Amino acid sequence: MSLRSSVLIVASPRPRVGKTLLARLLVDFQIYNDREVAAFDLNARGGALAQFLPRHAALADIVDVKGQMALFDRLVADDGVAKVVDVGHEAFESFVTVASKIGFAEEARRRRLAPAVLFMTTPDFTSVESYKALAARMPQVTPVPVHNAILGNAQYRDKYPPGGPGSALVQLPILAPALRKFSDRPPFSFAQAPTTAALDIPLEKHLELTHWVRRVFLELREMELRLLLADLQSSLEIRS
Amino acid sequence: MAKPAVFLIGADKGGVGKTTVARTLLDYFGAHQTAVRAFDTESPRGTLKRFHPDVTEVVDVTQVADQMKIFDTLGSADAKVTVIDVRAGLLSSTLRALTDIGFIDSAKKGQITFAVFHILGPSIASLQEIAETADIVGDASYFLVKNFINNATFFEWDPATYNSYFRKIRGAMELGVPKLNELACEQVEVASVPFVNFIGNKNGAGDAANYSFVLRGYVRHWLGNVWNEYDRVKLMDLVAAKQENTARQAAG
Numbered sequence: 001m002s003l004r005s006s007v008l009i010v011a012s013p014r015p016r017v018g019k020t021l022l023a024r025l026l027v028d029f030q031i032y033n034d035r036e037v038a039a040f041d042l043n044a045r046g047g048a049l050a051q052f053l054p055r056h057a058a059l060a061d062i063v064d065v066k067g068q069m070a071l072f073d074r075l076v077a078d079d080g081v082a083k084v085v086d087v088g089h090e091a092f093e094s095f096v097t098v099a100s101k102i103g104f105a106e107e108a109r110r111r112r113l114a115p116a117v118l119f120m121t122t123p124d125f126t127s128v129e130s131y132k133a134l135a136a137r138m139p140q141v142t143p144v145p146v147h148n149a150i151l152g153n154a155q156y157r158d159k160y161p162p163g164g165p166g167s168a169l170v171q172l173p174i175l176a177p178a179l180r181k182f183s184d185r186p187p188f189s190f191a192q193a194p195t196t197a198a199l200d201i202p203l204e205k206h207l208e209l210t211h212w213v214r215r216v217f218l219e220l221r222e223m224e225l226r227l228l229l230a231d232l233q234s235s236l237e238i239r240s
Numbered sequence: 241m242a243k244p245a246v247f248l249i250g251a252d253k254g255g256v257g258k259t260t261v262a263r264t265l266l267d268y269f270g271a272h273q274t275a276v277r278a279f280d281t282e283s284p285r286g287t288l289k290r291f292h293p294d295v296t297e298v299v300d301v302t303q304v305a306d307q308m309k310i311f312d313t314l315g316s317a318d319a320k321v322t323v324i325d326v327r328a329g330l331l332s333s334t335l336r337a338l339t340d341i342g343f344i345d346s347a348k349k350g351q352i353t354f355a356v357f358h359i360l361g362p363s364i365a366s367l368q369e370i371a372e373t374a375d376i377v378g379d380a381s382y383f384l385v386k387n388f389i390n391n392a393t394f395f396e397w398d399p400a401t402y403n404s405y406f407r408k409i410r411g412a413m414e415l416g417v418p419k420l421n422e423l424a425c426e427q428v429e430v431a432s433v434p435f436v437n438f439i440g441n442k443n444g445a446g447d448a449a450n451y452s453f454v455l456r457g458y459v460r461h462w463l464g465n466v467w468n469e470y471d472r473v474k475l476m477d478l479v480a481a482k483q484e485n486t487a488r489q490a491a492g
Contacts, residue, residue: 068454069452073452
């Protein structure tokens with residue numbers, strides 16, 4: 001199994017911690033690697049993801065069962081398409097509740113998909129407890145803590161221990177404000193940044209941005225390999 | 241050897257979910273590798289038969305010939321567990337017929353395990369049936385099944401009303417069947433398969449189907465809760481009860 005058949009859920013019960021930025025990076029990372037990807041935006045005031053990724057992202061809503069079917073039935077489809085879900089802070093609790101009730105992670109594993117929750121770490125009690133509870137509520141999902149450096153030094157890192165094989169802290173380096181003014185403007189694509197010089201970005205900024213994207217993609221590549229290795233190990237253990 | 245067990249599922253009111261409960265029971269016994277047969281008294285249509293055609297026979301429980309088909313074969317049938325889904329309005333009369341043919345007496349003597357699942361709807365009319373049935377069921381295991389087809393409380397907010405109905409029969413046990421999501425319920429109806437087949441994404445023939453994963457998840461969660469209730473009242477212990485010795489039966 002490779003990350004092609006992964007379901008990556010970007011989540012946190014807190015707002016403004018960089019979830020949508022990470023979701024965009026995950027989708028663009030798949031695009032950069034010529035993989036098929038579908039993204040779902042579960043933000044109450046959604047649309048940010050779709051603005052940047054109109055061909056890949058769709059709004060989702062799990063308030064009613066029809067919405068849940070539209071999202072989760074697609075997430076567990078074994079169609080070779082990587083899935084990325086941007087779970088807004090307002091939808092976090094209901095997402096975990098529904099996913100756990102319908103056995104989302106178990107079904108995903110049964111269909112040989114690798115579900116992982118990329119959890120944005122913050123020092124607040126709610127986030128720490130929510131991360132802890134994930135292991136009990138969705139035991140078949142790999143929890144991956146993500147530290148967004150723009151939120152400050154991670155003095156609270158020990159509160160987010162890696163959750164089992166394949167899990168390790170992912171670092172999201174600071175994206176300088178001078179670069180954000182380019183990257184926060186649709187239709188900017190991180191997938192194209194390393195290869196294409198956009199006409200409206202000065203060369204030195206473009207180089208800086210390319211360097212940042214490469215660092216992030218390297219982090220994501222390593223995360224992908226850890227998840228893949230953990231999965232290989234577990235399948236070897238099952239066979240022996 | 242375990243003695244034959246008869247589970248009578250009924251209510252005098254219609255639309256309270258008798259067949260749904262009967263279906264969960266058939267699935268429950270199936271999951272416990274317990275051979276079971278079922279009789280659907282909704283003659284001639286038979287809703288239960290639509291979901292469990294392999295083990296269900298449609299009968300007219302008011303006809304002697306069909307009563308013989310059910311009760312004369314209790315000892316000889318391969319399946320030691322018999323589930324009877326009694327059509328709406330026939331619970332009291334069926335129980336009276338069972339008294340007349342000496343079935344209730346046989347249960348009293350320990351020759352047969354007999355359990356009544358009285359399915360209650362959230363209305364006073366439904367609760368009033370309890371008193372009418374209580375006199376007839378005798379020593380049977382009597383389960384008052386609160387089927388939460390909506391968000392009813394079964395008058396729990398009013399202890400006087402609640403106790404006047406639910407505490408009427410000594411030894412009666414309460415069972416709660418939670419509400420199943422409407423969409424999931426309708427999808428299983430359309431599929432016309434046992435709940436376990438639906439959860440396992442199988443059609444009636446056992447081949448792979450294409451039911452919504454979300455709805456299957458809801459049904460699995462719901463059925464798990466229903467089965468937890470059956471476990472709580474130790475239903476399998478009831479089914480596994482051994483025949484009492486013949487001397488004691490004779491003494492009775």
